[in-house]
Amino acid sequence: MPLITDRKTKPQYDVIIVGSGAGGGMAALILALNGMKVLMIEAGRNYEPQVETPMFNTPEMAPLRGNKTPGKPFGYYDATVDGGWQVPGEPYTNKEGTEGAFWWWRSRMLGGRTNHWGRISLRFGPHDFRCASRDGLGVNWPMSYDDISPWYDRVEMLIGVYGENSGIENAPDSPPGVLQPAPKPRIGELMAKKAGKKTGVPIVAARRAVLSQPMQGQRLAKELFPNNPKAQEIMALDMSLRAPCFWATDCGRGCSIRANFQSTTVLIPPALATGNLDIITDAMVREVIIGPDGKATGVHYIDKTTRRDVVAKARVVILAASTCETSRILLNSKARDKAGLANSSGQVGKNLMDSVGTSLGSHIPAMENLPPLNEDGAGGIHVYSPWWLVSQHAKLGFARGYHIEMGGGRRMPTVASLAVLDSKSPTTYGSKLKEDARRYYGASFGFAGRGEMIPNKDCYSELDPNVVDQWGIPVLRFHWKWSDHEIKQAEHMQNTFAELIEEMGGKATPKSGRDAIQRPGEIIHEVGTARMGEKASESVTNQFCQTWDVKNLFLMDGSVLPSNPDKNPTLTILALAWRSSEYLMDEMKKGNI
Amino acid sequence: MSQKPTSLSRRDALKWFAGSSAASAIAPAIIAAPNETEQAPPSFPTRSAIYDPNFAKPVYPWEKVLATEELKTANSLADIILPKDALGPAASEVGVADFINEWISAPIDKHEEESEIIRGGLSWLNTESFRRFEKRFEELTPEQQIQIVDDICDATKSKPEHHIGAIFFQHFRSLSISGYYTHSATWKGLGYVGNISIAGPYPGVPDELIKKLGLEDVA
Ligand SMILES: Cc1cc2nc3c(=O)[nH]c(=O)nc-3n(C[C@H](O)[C@H](O)[C@H](O)COP(=O)(O)OP(=O)(O)OC[C@H]3O[C@@H](n4cnc5c(N)ncnc54)[C@H](O)[C@@H]3O)c2cc1C
Numbered sequence: 001m002p003l004i005t006d007r008k009t010k011p012q013y014d015v016i017i018v019g020s021g022a023g024g025g026m027a028a029l030i031l032a033l034n035g036m037k038v039l040m041i042e043a044g045r046n047y048e049p050q051v052e053t054p055m056f057n058t059p060e061m062a063p064l065r066g067n068k069t070p071g072k073p074f075g076y077y078d079a080t081v082d083g084g085w086q087v088p089g090e091p092y093t094n095k096e097g098t099e100g101a102f103w104w105w106r107s108r109m110l111g112g113r114t115n116h117w118g119r120i121s122l123r124f125g126p127h128d129f130r131c132a133s134r135d136g137l138g139v140n141w142p143m144s145y146d147d148i149s150p151w152y153d154r155v156e157m158l159i160g161v162y163g164e165n166s167g168i169e170n171a172p173d174s175p176p177g178v179l180q181p182a183p184k185p186r187i188g189e190l191m192a193k194k195a196g197k198k199t200g201v202p203i204v205a206a207r208r209a210v211l212s213q214p215m216q217g218q219r220l221a222k223e224l225f226p227n228n229p230k231a232q233e234i235m236a237l238d239m240s241l242r243a244p245c246f247w248a249t250d251c252g253r254g255c256s257i258r259a260n261f262q263s264t265t266v267l268i269p270p271a272l273a274t275g276n277l278d279i280i281t282d283a284m285v286r287e288v289i290i291g292p293d294g295k296a297t298g299v300h301y302i303d304k305t306t307r308r309d310v311v312a313k314a315r316v317v318i319l320a321a322s323t324c325e326t327s328r329i330l331l332n333s334k335a336r337d338k339a340g341l342a343n344s345s346g347q348v349g350k351n352l353m354d355s356v357g358t359s360l361g362s363h364i365p366a367m368e369n370l371p372p373l374n375e376d377g378a379g380g381i382h383v384y385s386p387w388w389l390v391s392q393h394a395k396l397g398f399a400r401g402y403h404i405e406m407g408g409g410r411r412m413p414t415v416a417s418l419a420v421l422d423s424k425s426p427t428t429y430g431s432k433l434k435e436d437a438r439r440y441y442g443a444s445f446g447f448a449g450r451g452e453m454i455p456n457k458d459c460y461s462e463l464d465p466n467v468v469d470q471w472g473i474p475v476l477r478f479h480w481k482w483s484d485h486e487i488k489q490a491e492h493m494q495n496t497f498a499e500l501i502e503e504m505g506g507k508a509t510p511k512s513g514r515d516a517i518q519r520p521g522e523i524i525h526e527v528g529t530a531r532m533g534e535k536a537s538e539s540v541t542n543q544f545c546q547t548w549d550v551k552n553l554f555l556m557d558g559s560v561l562p563s564n565p566d567k568n569p570t571l572t573i574l575a576l577a578w579r580s581s582e583y584l585m586d587e588m589k590k591g592n593i
Numbered sequence: 594m595s596q597k598p599t600s601l602s603r604r605d606a607l608k609w610f611a612g613s614s615a616a617s618a619i620a621p622a623i624i625a626a627p628n629e630t631e632q633a634p635p636s637f638p639t640r641s642a643i644y645d646p647n648f649a650k651p652v653y654p655w656e657k658v659l660a661t662e663e664l665k666t667a668n669s670l671a672d673i674i675l676p677k678d679a680l681g682p683a684a685s686e687v688g689v690a691d692f693i694n695e696w697i698s699a700p701i702d703k704h705e706e707e708s709e710i711i712r713g714g715l716s717w718l719n720t721e722s723f724r725r726f727e728k729r730f731e732e733l734t735p736e737q738q739i740q741i742v743d744d745i746c747d748a749t750k751s752k753p754e755h756h757i758g759a760i761f762f763q764h765f766r767s768l769s770i771s772g773y774y775t776h777s778a779t780w781k782g783l784g785y786v787g788n789i790s791i792a793g794p795y796p797g798v799p800d801e802l803i804k805k806l807g808l809e810d811v812a
Pocket residue numbers: 018019020021022023024041042043044105107108109110111112113114116117118119120121283284285286320321322323325329524525556557558567568569570571573594
């Protein structure tokens with residue numbers, strides 16, 4: 001089924017949504033199911049996972065055996081179109097004096113980065129919304145866990161998330177009937193669990209947006225859309241048509257059978273089925289247009305195929321172009337205010353955060369020469385460690401926690417899979433080499449930490465006064481500096497991983513925090529550049545993603561997050577977008593917008 | 594879980610990116626009426642082989658450097674490193690030399706360094722073969738070939754006069770391993786049995802194995 005039929009726009013819409021990723025896709029679905037006329041504008045090309053995903057393709061079918069290249073930094077088959085650390089013709093810069101350049105990952109395709117994300121879907125916990133009250137750092141959220149938890153429930157039911165309730169403080173459980181069963185752990189994961197028991201690190205079922213069994217479309221649709229028969233009908237059918245995971249193929253390539261969550265497989269098809277959604281791809285939004293009354297009247301975009309400038313109009317504008325792009329659009333919308341749109345607080349572009357990341361892995365002798373076993377699994381992690389030292393920060397010397405992602409074992413061989421032979425069997429050739437390859441293949445395991453960073457005044461983005469992209473739009477210039485909290489946290493990660501590895505029988509030398517911490521932006525959890533808050537003077541939006549300055553302008557992506565808990569952001573972006581879309585429709589009904 | 598990006602060499606960056614213009618044009622000021630109805634856009638308006646490859650028709654956007662003679666030498670050395678045996682096909686049956694050729698020809702910094710080592714090394718190997726036996730490497734008898742290979746397979750022990758050959762062998766062996774095991778025809782021998790669909794729940798680890806590894810308390 002083609003995702004787009006016509007390149008058409010109407011003179012006027014109820015809502016324009018900029019961006020088709022997690023936030024944009026969710027807003028489009030909820031609004032369209034409720035009868036709103038929606039125009040989605042996406043800078044990238046149309047993308048059809050059902051026909052384009054290279055599900056079973058093997059490396060020998062690809063240049064360089066599928067290895068990464070500058071144009072495909074995560075490998076040939078990765079579901080990133082026209083993107084990566086650089087987008088051709090759309091540069092960004094780093095300000096002089098920055099400590100380690102910020103890396104900005106983008107893709108230019110329908111569905112954005114949801115086509116290839118890791119599908120790790122963790123709820124923020126009650127403490128995360130009250131972080132400043134607990135340790136005096138950063139800011140609190142203008143909402144509590146109780147405000148958002150029903151929306152987490154809904155999102156998990158709508159997109160399908162596998163996992164288990166482990167009852168760990170600040171890693172919330174889901175209500176019964178919400179989660180799908182988690183797949184069983186693989187050999188390395190069991191060994192890690194055992195090591196975790198010894199070292200006091202809990203290792204439990206991961207939560208990922210992957211279907212481990214068919215969806216009960218009828219039941220779920222009824223629960224999710226109680227007073228909306230049309231929505232029930234569309235969603236019941238669409239959910240029932242999604243296949244569960246068949247335990248093969250890397251989720252990063254996307255999923256043609258719709259077993260995992262992508263905006264293009266889970267949100268956009270049913271949204272289109274309502275007949276209420278139009279989509280324009282290859283359309284790069286330059287700015288939001290503001291009328292004489294200070295309200296948004298629409299957006300100005302560049303039709304990339306013709307290089308024509310076009311204006312589209314609506315009663316409400318939602319920006320969901322991804323954290324940094326959304327604040328870039330605001331900063332570039334200067335019709336009334338030199339500081340940029342919705343920026344009376346001066347916070348647009350500020351408070352940029354990524355996750356703290358570092359990893360450590362090792363050869364594990366006990367994994368050598370095991371009988372062949374299919375370990376493809378769910379195309380991503382089956383287990384993880386939620387942060388387990390919530391009450392011990394006073395002792396630790398850093399304020400916030402991290403979770404651990406982990407993996408190893410016998411995955412589809414890549415160019416680097418047998419690099420272990422360079423050290424373990426460096427001089428062999430012939431049949432002996434092949435025996436050693438069989439012995440050492442997959443006998444390794446690694447841990448990666450994802451930790452919470454605290455917003456600081458040195459981490460921000462702004463417009464570069466001297467550079468524009470190929471569409472003539474001023475580009476972002478980043479500035480970055482880690483605080484001691486992040487450095488110490490990275491060091492703690494390294495030590496924890498080394499302990500786990502030693503316990504598994506491997507050898508590891510932990511690095512210092514400074515040496516270990518990955519680059520700013522490299523974990524690709526960038527959030528915070530238009531944060532929500534209690535007051536207009538200190539934040540860009542209220543708790544419903546509505547900008548304080550422009551009532552009919554909403555921001556529905558990671559830009560509104562006031563803090564960046566260690567739990568990867570996408571589930572929260574989805575929950576906020578749904579909650580805010582309901583609020584938005586309510587306000588429209590009341591005549592407030 | 595991120596990986597480090599590799600960098601393009603400056604020389605080839607231009608060649609590589611040609612067509613995906615990075616020029617910064619000032620946009621025209623014409624504003625069209627927002628009421629167009631046009632044909633659906635082609636799915637791939639200006640598809641780049643680098644940033645948006647067509648998986649069904651992969652393109653290798655660079656020239657391969659090795660000459661036929663060099664490829665012959667590469668094939669015969671690769672087959673000594675990874676011969677046909679009970680654990681799978683010979684390197685030459687799964688395109689290892691072609692992969693090495695493709696790899697060292699790619700306009701990427703790291704690969705260019707490797708290119709010098711590999712090409713220089715292949716020539717070194719033939720020179721050494723001539724010096725000892727007055728023939729190219731691929732024309733030697735298996736015993737003669739092994740005699741040379743044994744002199745260069747361990748860079749920590751090789752004689753000074755074989756040092757260049759030994760460094761080359763290390764790199765060539767690594768690339769051969771990469772090329773060999775990324776071909777699906779070698780996976781059975783390696784012990785990779787995935788990339789097939791399984792119905793029902795994920796089976797997990799068999800009980801005997803759990804027992805053997807002493808993992809009963811965590812399974
Ligand atoms: C390799 C990788 C792994 C990840 N793993 C995880 C994970 O396991 N868990 C998790 O929670 N998160 C993960 N993430 C992060 C996740 O992808 C993002 O949080 C999520 O996609 C953000 O959604 P979004 O809607 O804000 O932006 P995006 O998904 O980036 O979508 C934004 C869209 O807007 C379009 N756009 C941008 N600018 C404009 C413009 N000016 N005009 C029109 N359109 C525009 C873009 O082309 C894009 O399609 C991962 C990311 C990567 C890259």
